[in-house]
Amino acid sequence: MKGKEFLTDQSILRRIFLFLFPFLILLIFAFLQILNLMVFQADKFKTQADSNRILKEKVFPPRGLILDTNDEIIVNNFIRQDLVVTPNFIEDYSEYLSFLSNLVEIEESMLEQIFYKKLAEIKSFQSFTMLRDLNDEQLAKVKLNFKDLPGTEIIPSFSRNVTFGESSGSVTGYLGFASKKDILLDPNLKNFNDQQVGLLGIEKEFDEELRGTVGYRYSEKDVKGIVQDVLSIEPSIKGKNIKLSIDIELQDKLYKEFKGRKGALIAIEPDTGFIRALISSPSYNPNFFNNFKTEEITLLLQNNNSPLFNRAISGQYPPASTLKPFIGLVALEEDVISWQEKILDEGEFFVEGDNRPYTGWKEGGHGEVNMEKAIAESSDVYFYNIAYDLTVNSITPFLKKFGFGKSSDLFINESQGILPDKKWKLGQKGEFWFKGDTINMGIGQGYILATPLQIALAYSALINGGKLISPRIVQSIDGEEIELVSEQIKIKNIKNLDYIKESLISVVESSTGTAKNIYDPKLRIAGKTGTAQVKSILEDNKYQEIRENVLLRDHALFVGYGPVEDPSIVVVAIVENGESGSLVAAPIVQKAINLYEQE
């Protein structure tokens, strides 16, 4: 028989049922098992699900430590005891809260506020941290009454402590809870949604390294939600330790030098780019944030001196006379003037077709000055002259090479400063560039703004033979060194750098130098003073009247490096409304260099 006719209806029916049959049998078994599970064993499983729950919980690693260059611990972790609640286990919320309120001596209304706010956010079988950092008395009382506190656990957790508090605040930054936006940008943060993560400073920049990897704990809980047994642990991985280039003792001493005045200081090694001190004053104590000190935080946020603002990297100031050496250098490079060529400074500079004089800071002027003298005595008229001849088209590109007008990528919240040119002014101000703008720029005033960090980097490049270095504040991460990145600036004649350095020595060592007050033959320092105008002085508006308002007084600047023979450190200090670069800022720089050299 070659083939077979299709089956009869009856036999196909039989076959259909035959093949349905095994699955129907399976379903019957399944149904019996379901009845068994859901009816006869329901109580057992309910207990297992509700009260004898095997929980998979996150175990958070301790954050990496932050050390200074001498391995002194700047930021470490303390163990604190938190009270964690699982509402599911509590029968009567208000009874529970009033009982707890008596034990920990915290007002019931406050506990209610925390409790119900959290309860709205989570599901009742999830646990949350109700109270942080219990003190010994609270701890003892809670532990004594554990059996009357269902669903309550004391869980050790890490609290972050910045040992030097306020003096290192501008470096370390602080911790807090990641925002939804942060989590969107860095999905790894999702694992840490109930944990503090870095929000500012090093804590933020290196959060990924510091935070470590979450582990898991399988544990068994009883009817009241108390852990009975830890079944297995998938260990967490501790965050990496970060060693900073900061010398914390230097940082601390220099911070105190500011005595709470507004200002900033940066000490950087010109060859390695290591930052040894980074100060913004007034600063804040990061521990207020790390440990939830709400009252202190409110005060900080209300403070008019904006202590959370990092002036050293984000403060934008007119570089004022500290810019003159660079203007001098462009002039030499562009052959606009020679090293010895003299200009007569009678205190005023006029532009053709403009009757308004550009006045120097010294009435009557400095007489005949060459570049060395012009820098040492900070002659404005000399630099008005060469800036006028140079034009903005050659000044701006040159300054850019020295790092002005761009971020150094040390911190995310760094400012770029302003390095103006014709296009910038048209775009930002809607006006054309005037000759006068160039003249003002010649003495570091006008539109140009720089951060203390940018000034420090530019001077480092002057000293180290024209290398624009990328600053480093982290020396190593878990022992792994951070490499130096630098870029050689093209200098036509390397001799020009020596000329400029010579004149920077004269600022301190010449009898007419603006910073002769800090001259000390034991440790020779070179540098440049600066007085940054907060408000431009118009003719009728004399400075004496302006200075009535302290906030409108000039900023005092000094950039110094030492020792002159073989400079190991460059220090920039700005004291806001400090008026005198030589009397206010220079002594701080001198102190910084002395302290650094002592070590």
Add this chain to the structure above:
Amino acid sequence: MSRQPLDFSLNLGIDNSRRNSVFDIWIVLSVVLLSLIGISMIYSASQSIEMALRQGIYMVFGFSALLVISFSNFRKMEVFYLYSYWPGLLLLILVLFFSNENNQTNRWIDLGIFTIQPSELMRFLLPLSAAAFLSRKPLISNFDYLVVFVLTLLATFLVLLQPDLGTALIVLLSGILPILLGGLPWTYIYLGGFTIVCSLPLIWFSLYEYQQQRILTLFNPEADIYGAGWNIAQSKIAIGSGGFWGKGYLNGSQSQLNFIPESHSDFIFSVISEEFGLIGVLFLLFLYGLLIYRLILISINHQNRFAKILSATLSTILLAYISINICMVIGLLPVVGMPLPFVSQGGTALIINLVTIGIILSLRREI
């Protein structure tokens, strides 16, 4: 034409005067309810509106296909179905070149906006082409059976390579059922059954280690509570703790705390049990029972060979999915990748299942 002695249609609701009416309201109602239950449970299990929404979009697509097909003269294009096996086979080969980093399995082809699962497609295309092949002549030769059998084994083998044991078994079933329903002599059936029993040890050793592990844990889930047994143990706790009334929608601690793995796909039955209890399970089983019953009625009452083979095979596969999935999550069968029809998350499966229903509804109009 002689009618079969067991005429279910007389006393079981198929009214002769309404035979050519479009819909079997019971089939459509149960499918709609099951799909809606699916979407809401996917939301509960995944807590992701996006995932639920996506399933909703698949449901809209699937129902559009169901409507179009059920109004079409599906059987008129029988000739095409003969060849539908080949594109399915091509996709099964292609999918092996799409590696998925997460699961180390190659089950999906990612087309950017959506992914397709060729094995799901195959378990639908294979019976379609097999039924067409076996119905193309009045007489079926033994060679015809052999052709279908070999091609079935080829498809099954390709699915096993992914590796996807559960769907491989379904693909095997979807090729063998048409052969058996086509009238393969009983001698061969007995012989085949005997061979399978004998080769069981061989099959065991060809399984991947994790697949073996799953079967082993079936017999002793408590032995390895943090490894392979964890899933079954947690799933049973979820089902059992649901009790009679359940814990309420979105309130199952087992599923909400992520104790149940794959709670939105293969283990969605556990979530339903935990949150809606025995009542919910009974309702779900009632819907499935109603659906299968009405589908089988159609294949019994249909007079055409192709239609009979196809509808019976597709209905049986649906039943196989339901029973295997439920047995799996309650710990009666090893855990293999097998979704709960219409309910589990998964676009390809939902759309194919709805298309299946559309086809059977279309065939019904000819009764």
